[in-house]
Amino acid sequence: MTLRTTLIDVEELAALAPDEVLIVDCRFDLMAPGTGQRDVGKGERDYREGHIPGAVYASLDADLSDLSRKAEGLGRHPLPREEAFSHVLSRWGWREGTQIVCYDAASGSLAAARLWWLLRLAGIPGVAVLDGGYPAWVGAGKPVESxxxxxxxxxxxxxxxxxxxxxxxxxxxxxxERLLLDARAVPRYRGEVEPIDPVGGHVPGALNRPFSENLRDDGRFKRADVLHKEFEAVLGTHSPQDVVHMCGSGVTACHNLLAMEHAGLTGSRLYAPSWSGWVSDASRPVAKGSEPG
Known part of the structure; x- marks a missing residue:
């Protein structure tokens, strides 16, 4: 089996035998994250009500982040430590060479893109995001389990x-030489609204590429050639290796990184603390408005 490394569609996933794939449900609601083992978040409740057969659950807060590190200025979703993430993969029964497929509920596949990137960070290339997420699976009439x-x-x-x-x-x-791309929505990038972090605006010099621009109207990713053309227009004379992605907390930025990789523009990096980490130090400059400052 040829391992998929960016996206996989519903029919491709459905054709894989259970022993060929580790499926991970990453559904998570930032507005209803839950507070602990007895108060699980909306994403985990939705998972238990129905998910792709065989899928394990990944919590953005508990499995894909280390919230105890917030005080270190690493943003709202600091990266997990190696040992902790190794334990997560161990709990899921991952073995080397197994295709990993991750998905979530949002059409943007945000938490799933975060897991995709974390696995790449750990040197695991055989991971793909389900294009269209759980809605695409259900919409295709595929089976679910609780x-x-x-x-x-x-x-x-x-x-x-x-x-x-x-x-x-x-x-x-x-x-x-770096080109900083901010994946947040335009009003947050401009500093017109800021519903989560204490300060609005963007890092001086950053350009805005909202992650939503990677998607078609049906919630699936645009074709690779379309994404390639659109990102090249943003990059200008910069190479993909010059690009650094950011967002609010290092999650939606992974969506832009995934889109670039799918488009064949490889080698960009992530500023994981992102905006929430940047503004943790009041001495760092802040820009507002539509033009990079």
């Missing part, structure tokens, strides 16, 4: 190759 899925744990030890894929505060400010 309850929790428990797989047999396997020992896993992962290492994040952060130097290749991430950018920290210091290197972001020190690199004059």
């Amino acid at each position: 309850g929790d899925v428990h797989r047999t744990p396997r020992p896993v030890s992962l290492h994040f190759d952060a130097s290749l894929y991430t950018v920290d505060h210091a290197s972001l400010r020190a690199d004059p």
